[in-house]
Amino acid sequence: MIDSDLFALPRDVREGLIAARARDRRRSGGKLRVQVGADWYPILSYDDAGFEVAPDVAPKLRGLVEIHEGPSCLRTALIVAGEPGRRAVRYEFKRSTPVRDTAPVDYERATEAPAGYLGAT
Numbered sequence: 001m002i003d004s005d006l007f008a009l010p011r012d013v014r015e016g017l018i019a020a021r022a023r024d025r026r027r028s029g030g031k032l033r034v035q036v037g038a039d040w041y042p043i044l045s046y047d048d049a050g051f052e053v054a055p056d057v058a059p060k061l062r063g064l065v066e067i068h069e070g071p072s073c074l075r076t077a078l079i080v081a082g083e084p085g086r087r088a089v090r091y092e093f094k095r096s097t098p099v100r101d102t103a104p105v106d107y108e109r110a111t112e113a114p115a116g117y118l119g120a121t
Contacts, residue, residue, distance in 0.1 A: 018087070034058075034091075035066040043067070044088050048096075050079070052088035061091060073099045 009017070032043035034053065041058040043051045051067065062081055067074045075098045082090035 031069050033068050034061070035068060036061055036063075040068075048093075050082070050090060050092040052090050054087075055084050055089045058089065075099055 032046050032051070033040050034043055034051065041053050041061075044054060045052045046067070053061070060081055062079060064076065065079055066076050075096050077096040078094045079091045080094050082092055
């Protein structure tokens with residue numbers, strides 16, 4: 001069911017579906033999760049400005065965290081806690097850095113550089 005279709009349902013049914021989705025996400029662990037030290041918490045929603053975690057799952061989080069999708073790390077971020085809500089606690093990124101798979105370079109790379117060199121045979 002698409003989220004926009006939820007508005008066509010009665011209010012109590014809609015709230016029950018939303019609660020069931022949140023419960024299923026917490027049970028399965030979700031694909032997205034936040035790592036704080038050695039602890040992991042499932043993420044309910046995620047965007048470029050921050051993420052949401054269920055209030056009964058995670059304690060007050062703050063400081064440096066890592067956002068993971070499955071086994072791969074997406075970004076490291078410095079977070080600050082937002083207002084806790086009924087459904088989730090929103091954490092905003094104060095600073096967010098995507099994880100790179102290559103080391104940063106301190107020189108300009110040529111755009112027309114060869115891919116490799118052939119040795120003498």
